[in-house]
Amino acid sequence: MAETTYIDAIRRALLEEMERDANVFLMGQDIARFGGAFRATKGLYERFGRLRVVNTPLFESGTIGAALGAALAGKRPVLEMQFADFVSCGFNQIVNNLAKTWYRWEAPVPVVIRLPYGGGVGAGPFHSQSPEAWFAHTPGLAVVAPSTPREALGMMKAAIRDPNPVIYLEHRVLYRREKEDLPDGELLTPLGRARVAREGRDVTILTYGWTVHEALDAAAEAAKEGVAVEVIDLRTLVPLDEETVFASVKKIGKVVVVHEATATAGYGAELVARIA
Amino acid sequence: MRLSRAWDNRFEAMARAGRIGRWYSAVGNEATTIGTTLCLDAGDAISTVHRDLGAVLTQYLDVNRLAPSLFGEGDRTAWDAIRPDAQPLLDRLACQVFGRRDGFTVGHDRSFHYGLVKPEWGIRHVGMISHLGSMIPVAAGLALAAVQDGTKAVVLGFIGEGATSQGDFHEALNLVGVMKLPMVLVVENNQYAFSTPLDEQYACAKLSDKAPGYGIAGETVDGTDFEAVWSAMSRAVARARSGQGGTLLECMLPRMRGHAEGDGSYDLIPQAERERFLAMDPLPRFEQRLAALGLTDDARTAEVTRVATEIIESTVERAIAAPEPDASEAWRSVFAPGEIADAFARQQSEVNHG
Ligand SMILES: Cc1ncc(C[n+]2csc(CCOP(=O)(O)OP(=O)(O)O)c2C)c(N)n1
Ligand SMILES: [Mg+2]
Numbered sequence: 008m009a010e011t012t013y014i015d016a017i018r019r020a021l022l023e024e025m026e027r028d029a030n031v032f033l034m035g036q037d038i039a040r041f042g043g044a045f046r047a048t049k050g051l052y053e054r055f056g057r058l059r060v061v062n063t064p065l066f067e068s069g070t071i072g073a074a075l076g077a078a079l080a081g082k083r084p085v086l087e088m089q090f091a092d093f094v095s096c097g098f099n100q101i102v103n104n105l106a107k108t109w110y111r112w113e114a115p116v117p118v119v120i121r122l123p124y125g126g127g128v129g130a131g132p133f134h135s136q137s138p139e140a141w142f143a144h145t146p147g148l149a150v151v152a153p154s155t156p157r158e159a160l161g162m163m164k165a166a167i168r169d170p171n172p173v174i175y176l177e178h179r180v181l182y183r184r185e186k187e188d189l190p191d192g193e194l195l196t197p198l199g200r201a202r203v204a205r206e207g208r209d210v211t212i213l214t215y216g217w218t219v220h221e222a223l224d225a226a227a228e229a230a231k232e233g234v235a236v237e238v239i240d241l242r243t244l245v246p247l248d249e250e251t252v253f254a255s256v257k258k259i260g261k262v263v264v265v266h267e268a269t270a271t272a273g274y275g276a277e278l279v280a281r282i283a
Numbered sequence: 284m285r286l287s288r289a290w291d292n293r294f295e296a297m298a299r300a301g302r303i304g305r306w307y308s309a310v311g312n313e314a315t316t317i318g319t320t321l322c323l324d325a326g327d328a329i330s331t332v333h334r335d336l337g338a339v340l341t342q343y344l345d346v347n348r349l350a351p352s353l354f355g356e357g358d359r360t361a362w363d364a365i366r367p368d369a370q371p372l373l374d375r376l377a378c379q380v381f382g383r384r385d386g387f388t389v390g391h392d393r394s395f396h397y398g399l400v401k402p403e404w405g406i407r408h409v410g411m412i413s414h415l416g417s418m419i420p421v422a423a424g425l426a427l428a429a430v431q432d433g434t435k436a437v438v439l440g441f442i443g444e445g446a447t448s449q450g451d452f453h454e455a456l457n458l459v460g461v462m463k464l465p466m467v468l469v470v471e472n473n474q475y476a477f478s479t480p481l482d483e484q485y486a487c488a489k490l491s492d493k494a495p496g497y498g499i500a501g502e503t504v505d506g507t508d509f510e511a512v513w514s515a516m517s518r519a520v521a522r523a524r525s526g527q528g529g530t531l532l533e534c535m536l537p538r539m540r541g542h543a544e545g546d547g548s549y550d551l552i553p554q555a556e557r558e559r560f561l562a563m564d565p566l567p568r569f570e571q572r573l574a575a576l577g578l579t580d581d582a583r584t585a586e587v588t589r590v591a592t593e594i595i596e597s598t599v600e601r602a603i604a605a606p607e608p609d610a611s612e613a614w615r616s617v618f619a620p621g622e623i624a625d626a627f628a629r630q631q632s633e634v635n636h637g
Binding site for chain 2: 032058059061063064066068069070071072073074075076077078079080081082099100103104106107109110111112113114115146147149165168169170171173197198199200243246247248249250
């Protein structure tokens, strides 16, 4: 047992998977000696060397395209975008190349793209975006957004092992704020399964990532007034666990969708449309 | 080269007759695509675009088995010992291009948008997506994996001169330079991109002038001169294999056809230039050179052309008669089997029946 922050949980997942499978390697900007802008990869360069913790030039399309090539050669690359916002510079490689490789010739491309996303840290319009809808819209990509250290660990490990490209959204507010005691040993979280974060009977909140914690806080407040809020942490946005979502919606019949991203044509609109 | 040419001639004729939608001819590119790919060994990788039929045929086929009447035991290479039977592979390629069930994408696509990675055959081919330039970083990634695994494999990427204007060209060559990756990028400079001539595409004298900017080797050769291509590529492969890094190899080509067969783009090229281009055909040039070296004569050259044409004729006829794709294939999952694919299937069944 050790108290583990969200960012340390990500690092633990990377470390464990790199030790388990020699084909797992990391690529990104400033991730080697420096350990990454948020120190997610601290110490891994010293442990695994420059061919498994690959510091890249300042580019995104080049990194993502090269990761696809390496995956075709049997590797399992995990990429760090320095900020989620910059993934737009690699958009074409994700939506046209990575996402469509399985469909076009049934070659598996196990590439995980880590996106430190979201606002709340005063970083301005180019370091605060929530780009999940871009990728949720694209067939062939899994999109996940773990909300706790335990799930950051378990979902990263599951994402690395899956044969598909996975967009892994990690909210920066959670990095050092969320801590929990995590047991040693293999912790895996199934992909494509939502989690009932709090049971209730009066209203369902559907949410993911950082806003899971906001929703839980709100539920605690509401409980004081006798309102029992059910909070569903989606965990995986694509593919959506409709079983869990629909079960809650059918049980209660009142739903609030909470996310941080833009409201217009956002992922929330998709949720609302599916449950309508 | 005659096999590639015969294939093109057949598809050009079908495009003109309206029997297929489009055809991007590789006529004129053969000395470049084949001259470079012949320098590779089993386990090296190629990344092709739309005029690289010659490279695909060269990597896939054991020509000795395909045309036994033309070759003797001495022509077999060590690689041929692990290659599969050539004719079935050629049939699959034809089915691919006709969108038939037995093509590499089981009918999902009707083009060179696919890949064939069969290490046990020594074949590692990554085909293009339509977005030109996008495959150059992918080729660099194959080269990165070769360095990580210490395999000494070399990656040969192809690109037209038009697509060198893409950002991915810059990003990938920069990575090749910084990491000293074993990759050769061959630019098939046929002097036009769709309708756009060179002076509207780039402002340097030669595209290989860009190589020093990336810290890699650069060379420009006459891409219709088989021997010049072959020796420049041999040098580039030797550099890559010995850990000295990548090469940008620019092969100057004549545009002997329009962009796509019958799209009118050839009419934009001035008559005098067209005539000059058509006179630069690499095939008779190579045949004359071989004859001068005493390696062939008129009778053998004619026989090679006849056999190549016959092979292509029968291959195409079989592909035309081959079964159409299975309708159930249209529902192929966008996810590879695993937890995510299972979750997606559950979601699909909710959508369909929920
Ligand atoms: C990113 C992108 N933009 C535009 C096109 C449309 N397009 C297809 S082929 C072509 C010209 C390509 O020229 P070049 O790279 O010189 O190759 P060539 O056809 O001359 O062999 C264009 C513009 C494309 N396929 N991809
Ligand atoms: Mg061109």
